[in-house]
Amino acid sequence: MSINEESFAADKLNILDCGRLKFTKEKSGFMTLETDGKTYNKVNLTRLQPFYEKTRFISVNYENDEKEFIEIGVIRDMKELSDGQFEVVNDFLEYKYYMPLITKICSIKENMRGSLFVKAVTTAGDKTICIRDWYRNFKLIGGKYLYVCDVEGNKYYCDDVEMRLDKKSLAAMEMFT
Amino acid sequence: MNLKTSFPKGVQSSEVLFSLPYDLNDRAQPVSGHLCVTDSEILVYLNNELKSRYYIDDFSEFKCEQLVGSSMMIGELKSGESIAFCIFRQQEFLRYAELCKLLDYYARTGRLITETPEDEPCCPKCGMPLEGAKECPFCANKTGLFIKLIKRVKPYRKYFIIALICTVFEQILWLIVPNITRMIIDDYVTPKNTDWVGFFVLCGLLVGLAALSCIPNSMNMRCSFKVALNMGKDLREDVFAKSERMSLSAVTKKTAGELIRRVSGDAAKLESFVTEKGKDFVVQAISLIALMAILFVMNWKLALLTVVPIPFVFLLTKKLFHTMAVRYTRVWRNMTDHDSVLHDILNGVRVVKAYGTEVQEIQKYTGYSLKAARACVRAEIVWYLTIPFAEFVMTVGNYLVLLFGGRLILDGGMKLGELVQFTTYVAMLYDPIRWFIHIPKEFSDAAVSASKVFEVLEDESSLKEAENAVESEISGEIELKNVYFGYREYAPVLKDITMKINKGEMIGIVGHSGVGKSTLINLILRLYDVTDGQILIDGRDIRSYAQKSLRSQIGVVLQETFLFDGSVLDNICYAKPDATFEEVVRAAKIANAHDFVTKLPDGYNTRVGNKGYQLSGGERQRIAIARAIIHDPKIIILDEATASLDTETEKQIQEALGRLTEGRTTIAIAHRLSTLSGADRLAVLDKGKLAEFDTHDNLMRKHGVYYGLVMAQRRTTKMRGQKQAAEV
Known part of the structure; x- marks a missing residue:
């Protein structure tokens, strides 16, 4: 990726291909994500519109060693995940956003x-x-x-x-x- | 804080140092679990069975991760791996955070503190923490609240008592009137008595009484007005002074609109309530008792008929009190929202104009205004639908008196004049009763305002002044010793900061955004107190200095320059109101401000406008520098002072700053690292800790965090250059 491409990539919403995501639970309470041959540890998931959309627009992110926020991408709709992956992701979000109805x-x-x-x-x-x-x-x-x-x-x-x-x-x- | 609140079955309190419950599993399902800590282990129980066992010595750090609806206790193993011990709802968060602090302290020092302070006292009624207050501000007796208010009349009690006596005297005069009316009817009108002298004397007495009542009435008004104005003034001043003294964290929780409402609106409401209603309460109560006594003496049977409906009316209004209180709280909330929006829009008028969103803002304001108006209508409507009915019930007694009184006259048991006198007294009795019926409405409204005013007056969050606070001149040597700080104690922003800044030295603080640079400056300014550790100035703890004395020796220039509406002169003199004009000009010259001020038509008397908007950013900044220099501070703090300026202006400002910092201890934050080229040493913050502290050259040679920052910034500058070149 050239410098220009890199600088312009910042303003694009990177929608993740759910078929290529593999989340596993970590002992730390967060997730590990494997995608496109890369492994990300201590991945955090964030509902971008927590009040209105529980399973759509989920930001997948982590903090690097400099404590900088790095967003890997966004899951447009969790329904696109396989059943097993949906459960793993949903479990994390459910306790992160634990709120009795x-x-x-x-x-x-x-x-x-x-x-x-x-x-x-x-x-x-x-x-x-x-x-x-x-x-x-x-x-x-x-x-x-x-x-x-x-x-x-x-x-x-x-x-x-x-x-x-x-x-x-x-x-x-x-x-x- | 009690860290032994619940134990798994079979585990005794003496077997563990700490034991806390947790209530969620990693699928957000409710569970019953416990986390116990012994002197060497962390034991995690699920449904009273031991699930996992960890050795404390294997961990290097413990922390509480607050999520959105739950939290986790996490430990970081020395190998770098993290372990989440348990997940719990927020009610346990503070206890777990305290536990993490203790374990973290153990990981750092090898000393495990097992004695924890007592729990924060809670209100026995609502269970909420008292947060330093003597009594729960939310459950405090409302009568007590008003007693506190009435006590504020004390300095003006002389006028209050005169007003009270005048009102009572006026009421007594009016009590005589029905008696004279009776004499006129029974002695002159009914027997057709032609003794005109006696008749005119009585009529004259009626007129005389009315004229005489003007004197106490006038004195009453004068004294009441005096008490009201003074008490209101005191209350407004106290609320304002307290809100100024409150800690920065307490003030920033409230919007400007909310504070304005408390200082002006609520204080004004209480001013009229206490002076008018407080005095009237005494007068009306005396009138009620006196009139009842007169009626019972005249004819106890008829008097009974009069008072029979009254208890029902009082019961009804008592019921109404709570409904009204809730509705008035809603009115308060809507009015506060309205004020905040108004304040926001007017302050951001330049942004509104720049984006052409006037219509949008008008609609927004109209929405809030409408909501506030509706809340007022809804509060009043209940009252006005109920009160006419209550008043009708109350006056039923009058009709009964007429019915039975009329029969008494026909039977010869009573004279017409006596009945007229009796019904006049009955009508007079309805005045205090009506007053008491209406008081819940006024009381509810005032109670809401009183609670808001006392919330500010009784705030205990201010930074405490030391008992024997020192007011001494400082030389500017600063030392930080193992400083820890977090806006919330359990989440430290700065950890274990130790550094020494010599007198006259210039230190640059660098690091990523959010790393705690401004926080460090806030601590040196003592806008907050450190959570742990010490900050020493000239070898003395910063907390032992009188706050006023300390801050008067520190000069601050911030990125967002705030100028007060006033002249250039007023703004430069802000930190030293008694400065001579020569001093002002000298400060302006050092700040490179004198030349542009001289070119202004009104010179130093030019009004800078609201927030200084009539001046450019660079001009405002130069006035801020002059303001910082005029009181000859020993320590200078520059927080991104040149960040928002163009290169040419920045050059001028840098020149001014160079003069400002000469010979003074200076701490500067700048995002552009090149701005700190003049710094003697650089403190590099990373992840809340002091990663490096050395000169620029040494840090560059070290290839550490600072080197990384410089390189990253150079890459960004290069990228920008390439992009601009490509566009050309």
Whole structure:
């Protein structure tokens, strides 16, 4: 690759050919990627649009010895991966972005000092989610994605409040979003 | 921090040094596991069974990797391989981070600390950490909050008491009126008494009372106004002063719009609430008791009829209080968003104009404005739908009094004048009751503002001044001893930095972006305190200096030059307000600013405009240099001071900087390594550590990190040259 080609390659989105990717789990919790005869260790996967697309546009990247961010490329759609590879990649993303889904909001109490106590049913069980600075950490993004971050940094979500939550839940959260 | 919170079955507390739970496996499924540490091993249990065993001595580093929704504890083996011990949700993150710190310390020093400090105290009610506060700011008693506010009236209590006495006196005057009305009706109107003298005396008394009430009313208004203005002023000043003193990290968490709202909007709301409602509370409570007593003395049966509906009304408004509070918090949030957007757009007006996005920004602003207006409407609508009904229920008693009072008159048990007097008192009684019905609305609104104001006033995040802080002149010798720092303690940005900078020496700090160069400067400026280690200036810990004294001896020139709206003179004098004009000109000359300032029509009195936008980038930078030099600092800090300038301007600035740094200890950061050619030595940061510290020549000979940086930069410059040549 000439200098010019190299410098212009930077502005191209390198979509990876899923058929040529082989991910394996590392003991470090990250992944090893083998592609086109090259091996990359401690590979990190990042959802480029974590709120909207869980399995599309996944950045495959790593940090070099100088701690520089190097992007190997982007997986356009994880469906293009083989079943086994899909599982390996999905497992990593699922724990990296571990967020229980809120399926019901039973009640919300506000303590008048910026904190909310949300009694909710989530995929991780029934929770009383304690939220400080609720106007920052209990947000409806784009009108339908509920983003919740509790006082301990645990995150919860509901990707489509209109579709997933019942009327009672919607009524409970209406005043706070 | 307690690092023994949960144990696997069969493992006793005495058998391990630390034991923490983890709750996720590597497929994001919930599990029940434990990580235990003994004096030599790390034991990982899954479902109470030992899954893996590691020797601590095999590891060179431990860290907590915070992912998005979970975290991992990772150890790096001496062979270079990394091991993830366990995955857990964020509630365990701080404990694991503390554990990693202890194990990491052991890996570095061979000393394993087993005694850990107590857990950060938490609020017993909501469980949230107190973060240095005496009581949970979120669960604090709301009445206590208002008592704190009322205490702020103390310096003006004389005026407050006068206002209170005047109001009570005025109320007493009005209490006499129904009695005179009764006398007129019963003694003159009903018996058709033609004793005109007595009649006119009573009528005159009514007029006289009304006229007399003007005096206390006027005094009351005057004193109340004085208290309100002064208390509001104090509150605004305190909130502003506190927000200025807050640590940089605490301030940067809040948007400018949010802080402006707290300083002006919330303080103003509290000013009127405390002075008006605080005084009225006393007056209305006295009126209520006095009127009730009069009514019961006059006719206890009719009085009972009057008060029967009142408890229901109070119950209803009590219920409303919480609903209103939530709605007002929403109003606050929307108004803050509105203010922040407004502040943002107006500050970025040059960008808006440059990109021609005025319509887009107008639409954006309209959206926020509409949202704020809707929130206000929704807050008020509940109130206005409920209160007319509550008022109707409250006045039912009046109709009952008329019904039964009328029957009493017909039966001869009561005179007409007495009934008129009674109903007038009843009508007067509704005033304080109405006031008490409306107070939850005002109280909710003010409570939201009070909580926001006290959140700032009671912030404990400020950098603490040492008890016997020293105010001494420094010579400029700086020493860093094993300095560790992280914006979050568990994630160090700088690790084990040790270096000594001699008096008058110029040091260049180089390294990749994000490596911690600006952080290092922030530590020397003591905008943050080190997490571990020490920074010494002239052999004395930086924390023992009075902050004001220290910063007054350090001059700073940053890449983003911020000038305050004022004249060129004001901006140069900023660090030394008592500087003479000769000193200002001298500083401007050293900074190469004098010539261009002289050419300006208003000379040193030229207004620089908002953020100095009426001047060019180079001109602003030269004024910043003059500002840095005027107080004759012993240490100069240059953070990318010439990064955004063209070559010609940079030459002039470099010239000015050369004069500025002469004989002073200088620490400079520059992305373009050529800019640091005048540096005596270069500190090369790599991965948060001090990788190299030597002269340019020695570092080039060494072929290390610095050599790599120089070569990379040369390649980039060459590439740019080739590209430009190809385009030509």
